[in-house]
Amino acid sequence: ELRAPPDKIAIIGGGIGGTSAAYYLRQKFGKDVKIDVFERGEVGGRLATLNVQDQEYEAGGSVIHPLNLHMKRFVKDLGLSTVQVSSGLVGVYDGEALVFEESSWFIINMIKLIWRYGFQSLRMHMWVEDLLDKFMRIYRYQSHDYAFSSVEKLLHALGGDDFVGSLNRTLLETLQKAGFSEKFLHELVAPVMRTNYGQNLDINTFVGAVSMACTDSGLWAVEGGNKLVCSGLLRASKSNLISGSVMSIEEKTRTKQTGNPTKMYEVVYQTGSETHSDFYDIILVATPLNRNMANITFLNFDPPIEEFHQYYQPIVTTLVKGELNSTFFSSRAKDKFGLSTVLTMDNLDLFINSVGITSSVRNKDDPQPSTDGTHVWKIFSRETLTKAQILKLFLSYDYAVKKSWLACPQYKPPEKCPSIILHDRLYYLNGIEWAASAMEMSAIAAHNAALLAYHRWNGRTDMIDQDGLYEKLKTEL
Numbered sequence: 168e169l170r171a172p173p174d175k176i177a178i179i180g181g182g183i184g185g186t187s188a189a190y191y192l193r194q195k196f197g198k199d200v201k202i203d204v205f206e207r208g209e210v211g212g213r214l215a216t217l218n219v220q221d222q223e224y225e226a227g228g229s230v231i232h233p234l235n236l237h238m239k240r241f242v243k244d245l246g247l248s249t250v251q252v253s254s255g256l257v258g259v260y261d262g263e264a265l266v267f268e269e270s271s272w273f274i275i276n277m278i279k280l281i282w283r284y285g286f287q288s289l290r291m292h293m294w295v296e297d298l299l300d301k302f303m304r305i306y307r308y309q310s311h312d313y314a315f316s317s318v319e320k321l322l323h324a325l326g327g328d329d330f331v332g333s334l335n336r337t338l339l340e341t342l343q344k345a346g347f348s349e350k351f352l353h354e355l356v357a358p359v360m361r362t363n364y365g366q367n368l369d370i371n372t373f374v375g376a377v378s379m380a381c382t383d384s385g386l387w388a389v390e391g392g393n394k395l396v397c398s399g400l401l402r403a404s405k406s407n408l409i410s411g412s413v414m415s416i417e418e419k420t421r422t423k424q425t426g427n428p429t430k431m432y433e434v435v436y437q438t439g440s441e442t443h444s445d446f447y448d449i450i451l452v453a454t455p456l457n458r459n460m461a462n463i464t465f466l467n468f469d470p471p472i473e474e475f476h477q478y479y480q481p482i483v484t485t486l487v488k489g490e491l492n493s494t495f496f497s498s499r500a501k502d503k504f505g506l507s508t509v510l511t512m513d514n515l516d517l518f519i520n521s522v523g524i525t526s527s528v529r530n531k532d533d534p535q536p537s538t539d540g541t542h543v544w545k546i547f548s549r550e551t552l553t554k555a556q557i558l559k560l561f562l563s564y565d566y567a568v569k570k571s572w573l574a575c576p577q578y579k580p581p582e583k584c585p586s587i588i589l590h591d592r593l594y595y596l597n598g599i600e601w602a603a604s605a606m607e608m609s610a611i612a613a614h615n616a617a618l619l620a621y622h623r624w625n626g627r628t629d630m631i632d633q634d635g636l637y638e639k640l641k642t643e644l
């Protein structure tokens with residue numbers, strides 16, 4: 168009883184969101200629908216590498232959590248390989264001294280943590296695990312084809328009012344209420360938020376928990392670069408890549424070959440200096456709808472499609488091949504400085520968020536030991552580093568390269584996530600980033616949007632926004 172599939176679907180954005188949407192749309196709508204993916208830059212978007220002396224290093228999205236099952240599945244289906252990622256020994260710098268340093272001995276490390284923070288580290292681990300446990304329900308819902316019409320409804324199905332409420336409370340409020348000490352929050356939790364999202368404890372609780380999950384063991388990456396997942400998904404979905412920038416979308420009535428007048432969307436796009444247009448039955452927007460980022464105009468929609476005035480956080484990734492000036496962080500002799508990563512506390516005077524040794528996308532498991540004290544270091548900062556700043560951080564350096572990002576939303580709870588359904592057959596994926604920005608979140612949003620588009624096309628409202636899914640599916644074999 169299904170309606171004939173649509174003729175043409177457009178996806179705007181060739182990052183992990185757009186390419187995984189292509190993959191799931193192909194699964195649902197079958198082989199006959201034509202899928203065009205518009206990408207104005209590089210396929211991969213915020214998954215990108217930078218080259219340092221003939222080796223590639225992740226410059227954007229770099230680590231994947233062991234429980235990120237969509238990413239895991241893509242890698243398996245595409246025949247890609249994975250590598251383990253470790254940040255080595257981590258220290259925390261407050262602007263004057265190291266306030267905490269990991270030890271390579273597990274027991275010593277535990278004693279150090281307990282000595283300074285009591286059992287809060289363990290409690291934090293349990294808090295994140297509890298959230299992850301509920302978060303994992305999404306995979307079951309999606310494998311049974313259930314979809315959600317808003318990010319809030321999706322979160323509610325996972326963790327009830329508590330999950331939705333976590334968008335409205337700062338991480339600081341939540342963790343203070345849970346009894347975590349100021350010392351623990353400012354010395355250990357804030358530096359993790361600063362390195363991952365370039366922000367502080369005022370971000371929403373949900374993204375705070377996702378960010379803390381990034382300190383779990385077992386993080387991994389794709390051998391050869393995470394962006395290989397995007398190009399692989401494009402190929403596997405047999406989509407057509409259009410290298411161009413979408414400028415506007417407008418709904419128009421067209422007469423199809425069948426002779427029926429049909430409402431379609433006209434996409435106007437630019438390739439080089441040429442302007443083209445084409446018509447689509449369904450559109451998925453898979454890029455942040457922010458004037459600085461996508462610059463897409465929605466023409467003549469009634470009611471108008473809101474302009475998105477939400478800001479994204481600038482983060483600069485700088486890769487430096489050189490010898491770290493460890494005296495910047497510690498008075499200890501250089502051969503006694505064993506840290507591979509230094510996180511920083513929320514200190515306005517500090518010009519970096521973090522600095523850490525990084526391995527090439529082909530060499531993560533087996534990095535070449537340094538014979539001359541030099542490594543490739545990855546630095547996250549809010550602004551572009553000056554040469555003088557790089558020279559403060561390094562005794563000497565051979566090479567430096569940078570990439571500037573509008574990396575993720577500037578989180579300011581209470582948060583209302585942008586709509587998924589922008590118009591009848593026009594969907595938006597990146598609203599989910601306002602809950603938390605991560606590769607897996609984009610993949611989840613893509614799967615959800617593909618299911619939503621499919622069910623709405625076929626009038627299957629019973630598969631959308633179902634209450635009590637957890638209980639219902641618990642009893643299903």
Ligand SMILES: Cc1cc2nc3c(=O)[nH]c(=O)nc-3n(C[C@H](O)[C@H](O)[C@H](O)COP(=O)(O)OP(=O)(O)OC[C@H]3O[C@@H](n4cnc5c(N)ncnc54)[C@H](O)[C@@H]3O)c2cc1C
Pocket residue numbers: 179180181182183184185205206207208209210211212213214226227228229230231411412413414453454455460461462463482484572573574575597604605606607609
């Ligand atoms: C420095 C950094 C570190 C990160 N680290 C991690 C990490 O370790 N782990 C993790 O899980 N996540 C990480 N993230 C987050 C993760 O990279 C993103 O959440 C994810 O890649 C977003 O994917 P997306 O497809 O939704 O958006 P994007 O990757 O931004 O894709 C959108 C695409 O749309 C294209 N586009 C925009 N406008 C138009 C237009 N008008 N026409 C055509 N194309 C258009 C853009 O060129 C872009 O390629 C990091 C991000 C950054 C910046």
Ligand SMILES: CC(C)=CCC/C(C)=C/CC/C(C)=C/CSC[C@H](N)C(=O)O
Pocket residue numbers: 227228229230231232235299302362363364377378380381523545604605607608
């Ligand atoms: C979505 C869930 C449940 C978990 C994802 C956890 C995760 C991998 C979050 C990523 C957070 C993020 C934006 C990290 C950026 S920096 C990463 C790393 N430290 C680096 O050096 O590149």
